[in-house]
Amino acid sequence: GMILRCNQVMLTDHDRIAKAEGMVKLNGKDGFVILSQKMYWNTSDQEAYFEGDVRCRHHDLSLETPTLWFNSARNEARYELGGVLRQGGVRISSRHGMGDLNRRDYTFREQVIVNHPEMELQTALCGYMAQADCLILMARSRIHSLQGTFEGDAGYYQIQSARLLLHTE
Numbered sequence: 254g255m256i257l258r259c260n261q262v263m264l265t266d267h268d269r270i271a272k273a274e275g276m277v278k279l280n281g282k283d284g285f286v287i288l289s290q291k292m293y294w295n296t297s298d299q300e301a302y303f304e305g306d307v308r309c310r311h312h313d314l315s316l317e318t319p320t321l322w323f324n325s326a327r328n329e330a331r332y333e334l335g336g337v338l339r340q341g342g343v344r345i346s347s348r349h350g351m352g353d354l355n356r357r358d359y360t361f362r363e364q365v366i367v368n369h370p371e372m373e374l375q376t377a378l379c380g381y382m383a384q385a386d387c388l389i390l391m392a393r394s395r396i397h398s399l400q401g402t403f404e405g406d407a408g409y410y411q412i413q414s415a416r417l418l419l420h421t422e
Contacts, residue, residue, distance in 0.1 A: 255325060256280040259292070269297040277303070279323075285311045285354065287323065299326040307332075311354060314340045314383065318350075328354045340383055343412060344368040357383035371415060372398035386412045394419070 260275025271294040279287040279301070290305025301323045309316040309330070318336030323329070331351035338345045338359065348363035359381045367374040367381075367388060374396045380389035388410040396403045396410065396417065405419025 254282050257292075257294075270295055279303075281325065282328070283311070285309070287321065289321070298324075300324050314338065314357075316350075330354060338381075342370050343381075343386075345381060359383065369412060372396055372410075374410065388412065390419070 256279070257271075257273060258276075258278040258280075259273040262271060262273045264271050271292075273292040273294070275290065277287075277289045277292045279292065281287070287303055287307065287309050289303035289307040292301055292303050294301040303321045303323065304319065307316075307318050307321045309321065316330075316332075316336055316338050318332040319334045320332060322331045329352065331349070333349050335348055336346070336350050338350065345359075345361055345365065345367050347361035347365040350359060350361045352359035360379075361381065362378050365374075365376045365379055367379070374388065374390075374394060376390055376392050376394035378392040379394070380391065381387070382389065390405070390408045390410065393406055394404065394408070396419075398415070398417075403417060403419055405421050408417065408419035410417050
């Protein structure tokens with residue numbers, strides 16, 4: 254269910270690794286696209302590693318990161334060297350991120366900053382449920398919005414309705 258385009262590819266039978274270089278483009282299910290400079294794909298466990306200005310697109314969602322791990326069997330992706338996810342007016346940057354592309358649920362760790370026209374959020378750990386347009390706050394968080402500045406240890410922020418629930422230990 255995937256189509257790979259690139260300038261050069263090398264396949265080896267003994268370790269089941271495909272190495273692709275130069276304008277790598279992987280087209281997946283349902284319009285999912287990954288662009289990068291290099292890709293290493295372990296065909297036995299369907300785990301691929303992309304590096305070099307990696308860009309992903311899936312419907313209205315995009316991701317930019319220097320490296321990306323992608324499991325095509327589970328349709329999951331993760332990055333560990335920083336990345337920026339965008340969907341509509343939401344921009345989420347973090348050091349680490351992972352997501353289930355089928356459910357459109359994502360988790361961000363370390364130096365997480367969420368920007369939206371009506372607020373900015375800073376935290377160390379949060380989830381983003383894209384279909385519900387909801388941030389799940391799982392660590393001390395600070396939100397600057399048009400209504401003021403709020404801090405709490407956990408909670409959620411419903412982006413569309415600007416509903417916020419924070420609680421503190």
